[in-house]
Amino acid sequence: MPEEQSVKIAVRGLTKVFGDEPERALELLRQGETKQTILERTGQAVGVADASFDVYEGEILVVMGLSGSGKSSLIRCLNRLNEPTCGEILIDGQDIVGLDHRALLEVRRRKFGMVFQHFALFPHRTIRENVEYGLEIQGMAPEARAEKALVALRQVGLEGWENATPGQLSGGMQQRVGLARALAVDPDVLLMDEAFSALDPLIRRDMQQELVALQNRMQKTIVFITHDLDEALFLGNRIILMKDARIEQVGSAEDILSNPATAYVERFVAEVDKTKVLTAGAVMRRARTVAFTTDGPRTVLRKMEDEDLNVLCVVEGDFRLRGIVRDETALAAVQRGARSIQDIIEPGIEPVSPETPVRDLFGPLAAGPLPAPVIDEAGRLKGIVVRASLLQGLAEAGLANGNGSVEPETPEAPASEPSATEEHAA
Amino acid sequence: MIEIPRLPLADWIDAGLDVLTDQFATATKIVSNLMETGIEGAVETLMWLPPWASILLISLLAWRLAGARTAVLALLGLGLLWNLGLWEPTLQTLVLVLIATLIAVLIGAPLGILAALSPTAYRIVFPVLDFMQTMPAFVYLIPAIPFFGLGPVAAVFSTVIFAMPPAIRLTTLGIRQVPADLVEAADAFGSTRWQKLAKVQLPLAVPTIMAGINQTIMLALSMVVIAAMIGAQGLGGEVWRAIQRNEAGMGFEAGLAVVILAMVLDRITQGIGRRNPSRAG
Structure with a gap:
């Protein structure tokens, strides 16, 4: 101040x-x-x-x-x-x-x-x-x-x-x-x-x-x-x-x-473009439900059902991000009797920092159903940005409706199809 | 009819020069004697070395400063002059040129710096330079005689006046050409005027200043030849004698020697200019 x-x-x-x-x-x-x-x-x-x-x-x-x-x-x-x-x-x-x-x-x-x-x-x-x-x-x-x-x-x-x-x-x-x-x-x-x-x-x-x-x-x-x-x-x-x-x-x-x-x-x-000022930290949701690396596939499936999600972020005990796990692979792991989710963790997901402008998130979020995990400097998971939370943030900033010129770099105007990843928002 | 009387401009100048000559007679005589001794000493020292050794030394210098081609040029060209029996007048001319250039640069570079830094100095110096450069070169020979008497010192004096303008002009130009943002950067870090000059402006002006010195040498060479008319020895003296005896062949030989000397001096000084770090660095 x-x-x-x-x-x-x-x-x-x-x-x-x-x-x-x-x-x-x-x-x-x-x-x-x-x-x-x-x-x-x-x-x-x-x-x-x-x-x-x-x-x-x-x-x-x-x-x-x-x-x-x-x-x-x-x-x-x-x-x-x-x-x-x-x-x-x-x-x-x-x-x-x-x-x-x-x-x-x-x-x-x-x-x-x-x-x-x-x-x-x-x-x-x-x-x-x-x-x-x-x-x-x-x-x-x-x-x-x-x-x-x-x-x-x-x-x-x-x-x-x-x-x-x-x-x-x-x-x-x-x-x-x-x-x-x-x-x-x-x-x-x-x-x-x-x-x-x-x-x-x-x-x-x-x-x-x-x-x-x-x-x-x-x-x-x-x-x-x-x-x-x-x-x-x-x-x-x-x-x-x-x-x-x-x-x-x-x-x-x-x-x-x-x-x-x-x-x-x-x-x-x-x-x-106000989307340049709005950051990931401002629009992210708390990641209330996460999978731990020590969880078994059954536990993970239960968590997904409880929260009505089909993807979970996987973290270490100290909340350092390891990757994501999907419902279909977890189900397959249960069916073949695996006891740990270690070998079904997908590590490739790209985390963002809380300072990332939201316009940099449009591309990844539009590309698929995956959330964008937000991590701090120590690599700990702070929250996730899904499409619904992004839209809500934009709406609060008074931008989502009205002029169609939110951001020319967005392949699809975010207002057009909010439903695809609705399940993450629960 | 109103008759406008002719302005006695020539009388005034003569009177002025007489006063100057009277006032400074002692001083100019002393300078004259000292310089004459110096010039003769320099020529004798150079003559003490056998010509082939001098030619090899100059070629070596040319090789170090300006590359192999200039070295070959020096070796062959100066060798030819030796062969034609023109070695001693060549050395006399060289000494006069170098002394005149040295004096011209010692006076000209500081004046050029002053004119670059002070607008007032610029307004005074540059019109004077225009005057010096457009006045026919022969005219400078006349007052040189009462001041220094016939001989090499009078030749050096008129040569300095004739050859100095490019040294001043290009020094001023070189400093003024230093990009404004570099000068501003020097200021922003708290440079004194002297630090700015020594660490930024002069180093960046060096290639331009060297081009000015090159021009000064070339002008000095041409003037030293003309100055043979007031008793300067050297290649100009050979040309002058050829004119008086109506010997065209001998005149061309001496003229060729001047050309060769000019080329060697030009290539060497240009080489020095290139070796210095330039903007492109």
Whole structure:
């Protein structure tokens, strides 16, 4: 909860005007004129207008907006790559807007690590030398910084590439180097400017997941810029939505989706597929009845009859998932007098995590009568998702009926045939 | 009829140069003497080695820096010059070119860096460069004489002025061409201006700067030949003598020597430029 967290960066009334007469633009801004009007009348480009917000310790704050909305100008004000025209930026309570050059360099070195859209790796330096850059300019001894660079490269999974040059790496790997370079200086705050936008979609999804994992591990404060709402919803603890240099709304993903503050936000999020936000954890059912590996086939059949199911998940005594067992194989086992279900367990079933978006479940669930087991990090069964529970979850989110455009990737619209696996729902 | 009097521009320039000559006479005389000694010393040192040894050394250098083809070119070309009895003037020309280039780069590279980093410096330096490059080369010979007297030092002086512009221009260009996001990355990590220059901008500008130095060497070579008119020795002197005696064959021999020397110098410096890590890295 934001209330309980400490504020890392407090931004108050931050305004950035590009041009030689910012005073005129400021005057018009105070009168409430828009960015376009000011540009037409004065030739001054307003990058950021009167932005106030907090960044909490250890959160991922996503700043989102279309190109030209001022999000890149905003993030560059935080470390004064853009000189703010007016306003305050308090980092750990210290206003960095008034700092002289020397002190500013010190803030950039100690507090920030930055990752860029097009990686911005130094082509004349090896991967290790790239990662060392921040430490090198701080004057750290070569052995010490080589060691830290190695640690950072290990964190992003690029051990062994130290002596390659950036040109030898794929885009995804280059951005891992970019991330390692930022992590190597052990900054308080990571500034990520459209960091994954230049990557192709699959790599991008991987990197998003890794960033979340990394953040869980290291508890960095991250300010992440993106124009992609899906990315914002996936990464952001909180989201700032910008339009025409102004902040339209600050809030959690749910706030933005369910209570859009302005008509613009409403239109913006109307495009979003809510099934991407809904997770398996939210729609799963408790697995009240399971088969244990020590059960005999008769016991399993009894459990199935009691619950009116034809498939059960099989777990160890500590609820670690082993696979599934079907009624017909259990029946056959009883008929040939088997005493254990050990050799009729089908291990091939693909479990999902509670964080899996439900849209990733449509395919498997549509393909057959099998449930999707949901497991935690330790591999323990937390629940199952069957088609009926998925539909109910969607209905509660207000999506199942109405527009037919729930998700183009679904082969069959979920509303059309709910009956096939009804028996699981009992 | 209003008669507009002719502007006495030439008189003004002469007067200005006279003042400069008077003011700096002592200084220029000292510089002149020192440099003349240096140039003669360098030529004598090189002459002390037998020509075949020098040719082998230069070929070896060409092989290391620019590959086998350039090495063969150097070996055959310089061998021909030795055979034609032009080894000593070739060395004299080489020494003048290298000294002039060294001075041009020592002055030009810092000016180029300054012009790349400061818009004010850029606005001052670049028009001056346009002036230096479009002014006919012979004109520089005239004021060189009162400053340094006839001889190799005056030749070096006018050569430096003539050959320096590409060194400045391409240094500025090389630094300005460094992609903005790399410079921004250097800033974001808290680089000082000097660190940014030394660790990011200059290394990435090296291939372009080397192309500028290559151009400077080529211009220096052509100017050193022209400077024979004010007493520079070397291959230009041979050409000058051939003109005065109306000996076309001898003139072409000396001219061919200039061409061969130019090719060898060009290939070697281009080779150095390629060896440096470039953007493609």
